[in-house]
Amino acid sequence: MLLPIVVGVDGSESSLGAIDWAADEAALHGLPLRLVHACLWERYEGPAFTEAAGVASERLLARAIIDRATERARQGHPEVQIDADIVPEDAEAALLREARRATAVVTGCRGRGPITGALLGSVSRSLATRAPCTVVVVRGRQKNRQAANGPIVVGVDDPTSSTAAIRFAFHEAQARRSVLDAVRAWRRPAHRAQAHPLLVGNPAHEHEDQAGALLDRALRDAEREHPDVPVRRVITEGPAHHVLLTHSATADLLVLGAPRRHGPLGLPLGSVAHAALHHADCPVAVVPQR
Structure with a gap:
């Protein structure tokens, strides 16, 4: 049925x-x-x-x-x-x-x-x-609502809370024959311990590399299931809601995951989903993740 x-x-x-x-x-x-x-x-x-x-x-x-x-x-x-x-x-x-x-x-x-x-x-x-x-x-502008060949954008938090949203986004991208932009925002820690003078390396690169590895892990299964969907990985420093709202300007659909618990009440919406539902320039899909 x-x-x-x-x-x-x-x-x-x-x-x-x-x-x-x-x-x-x-x-x-x-x-x-x-x-x-x-x-x-x-x-x-x-x-x-x-x-x-x-x-x-x-x-x-x-x-x-x-x-x-x-x-x-x-x-x-x-x-x-x-x-x-x-x-x-x-x-x-x-x-x-x-x-x-x-x-x-x-x-x-x-x-x-x-x-x-x-x-x-x-x-x-x-x-x-x-x-x-x-x-x-x-919501959003008319050209975004009419699916005028823009990408499907999915915000990727972590593999455990984004699985359902990622699968939904791949399914939409395949049906629409659209590009899928998988977006992961990352932030530098507000307070970072003073590095030892003998240690080398760029902490910013380390955080970016971690974000990229997490994105790869989150997308792995869905990419295998939808090999024909072109995927662009977007790893950007900044607040997640700002990054996703920027990408919504050229998107046909913004897809976000939302946690669920058993029972009649859901968990409160996070700041990212709240901002998207109020300010995105395209339709927003909130996909429950149990």
Whole structure:
């Protein structure tokens, strides 16, 4: 059974961009697409109030949002199997539930109006932190969102926390026939012990060499599984979030790993993922690593 790509839609321009990206992704991988609009009016009002003017208008708005989303996805990819639903839940609960049986959950980076926009931001953060599947936040410039032949960029932390993200990035690069940039940032220690005068060598080179060896180790298995994917190793000194945000300017997708633990709560997002979700110039995929 093929698990769908799920998209949270709310009628905003941002969510329409998420629909476009998700429909392209579903067509690329031969997956079904599921459009979900979360609406609380039915749950809170109940059947006794369903004929009230306010409720009726909310119902019409919800139907218009999901119908427009469905039409947009079908126009771009009529071959994709599409399922659409209005669910009587808040967006966070609905999408976390959907994530349990999804290949990925896709959201925009803003909602309708300042209040909804703030809520959508919190929903995206919650999904990236807690969802058991990959979460993609579609953000950045239009050319980056349209996959205009830029590279797939994956941030490599260490082999134990980056394995799932690396595999996802290779899978995307192969499907898109893209170059994969594997990026490892390194830093000099803030306080370094005074070197002995008889010892030689450049400490900076040592840290760079260690970063390169770690990158080789992290990529080894995925490169064997995807020999046709061209890989560029990028080893750069500097804060990881600055390095990755710089590379996002020319990327079609930025892929990051996120730790998970068993149970309903995920580990907090690190500063790198937090910065990427707020400031990257391209869509960001957060891949859970257990």
